[in-house]
Amino acid sequence: xxxxxxxxxxxxxxxxxxxxxxxxxxxxxxxxxxxxxxxxxxxxxxxxxxxxxxxxxxxxxxxxxxxxxxxxxxxxxxxxxxxxxxxxxxxxxxxxxxxxxxxxxxxxxxxxxxxxxxxxxxxxxxxxxxxxxxxxxxxxxxxxxxxxxxxxxxxxxxxxxxxxxxxxxxxxxxxxxxxxxxxxxxxxxxxxxxxxxxxxxxxxxxxxxxxxxxxxxxxxxxxxxxxxxxxxxxxxxxxxxxxxxxxxxxxxxxxxxx
DNA sequence: ATGACGACAAACTGTCGA
Numbered sequence: 001x002x003x004x005x006x007x008x009x010x011x012x013x014x015x016x017x018x019x020x021x022x023x024x025x026x027x028x029x030x031x032x033x034x035x036x037x038x039x040x041x042x043x044x045x046x047x048x049x050x051x052x053x054x055x056x057x058x059x060x061x062x063x064x065x066x067x068x069x070x071x072x073x074x075x076x077x078x079x080x081x082x083x084x085x086x087x088x089x090x091x092x093x094x095x096x097x098x099x100x101x102x103x104x105x106x107x108x109x110x111x112x113x114x115x116x117x118x119x120x121x122x123x124x125x126x127x128x129x130x131x132x133x134x135x136x137x138x139x140x141x142x143x144x145x146x147x148x149x150x151x152x153x154x155x156x157x158x159x160x161x162x163x164x165x166x167x168x169x170x171x172x173x174x175x176x177x178x179x180x181x182x183x184x185x186x187x188x189x190x191x192x193x194x195x196x197x198x199x200x201x202x203x204x205x206x207x208x209x210x211x212x213x214x215x216x217x218x219x220x221x222x223x224x225x226x227x228x229x230x231x232x233x234x235x236x237x238x239x240x241x242x243x244x245x246x247x248x249x250x251x252x253x254x255x256x257x258x
Numbered sequence: 259a260t261g262a263c264g265a266c267a268a269a270c271t272g273t274c275g276a
Binding site for chain 1: 265
């Protein structure tokens with residue numbers, strides 16, 4: 001079974017590219033972020049034709065998350081409780097035997113911006129919400145765009161960027177607090193020393209110079225981690241495909257055994 | 259190296275992203 005997370009940067013702009021990727025990789029379950037679309041803008045019949053069920057937590061223009069699954073989906077939670085003002089950023093479902101949550105965590109903009117303390121507070125809310133509802137032996141996945149580079153291995157320039165947005169100790173504490181709930185970072189578990197990014201700026205020729213960040217994660221509980229065979233960043237799909245423009249994020253995928 | 263890119267809403271420019 002293949003699970004994945006992907007910030008697609010606009011469902012309307014990316015749908016054809018998304019279909020292309022779904023056909024190529026055939027993931028069983030995928031968490032999508034940054035739909036920038038409402039639920040009724042999601043082309044459900046086209047997804048059904050490809051064999052996917054869909055659950056959507058959307059809003060106009062910004063944010064928005066969804067789960068696509070080749071297995072039936074039971075929606076558990078749409079929106080992070082207490083953080084409604086931050087937008088459509090969390091969706092939790094049961095599918096394929098998993099407690100599967102996908103999140104689009106706030107960016108924060110800059111450490112001097114009002115959005116930065118709001119970002120930290122949002123992570124506190126996420127920890128409190130999950131901490132109160134996560135079963136110890138559960139097969140749970142928490143995936144998405146976390147907008148935090150957890151360690152110096154997860155950024156192209158720790159020396160220059162440390163202390164700035166995505167690289168502050170306060171953000172990194174928030175990330176570790178999620179791990180403390182019983183999650184592990186699947187990519188880092190399998191590749192303790194590997195520098196591989198999941199996001200590259202559209203500007204500066206950043207992708208081709210590999211000036212990126214690893215901010216998209218598949219976190220999972222031990223029951224899932226035991227099943228993991230491989231984890232990879234689908235870097236090839238950060239590239240233009242048949243004239244279609246890619247997202248600025250690459251998908252991150254994990255192969256699970258039975 | 260902070261400009262370059264791209265999406266979106268609304269309007270042909272501004273805001274946001276990370």
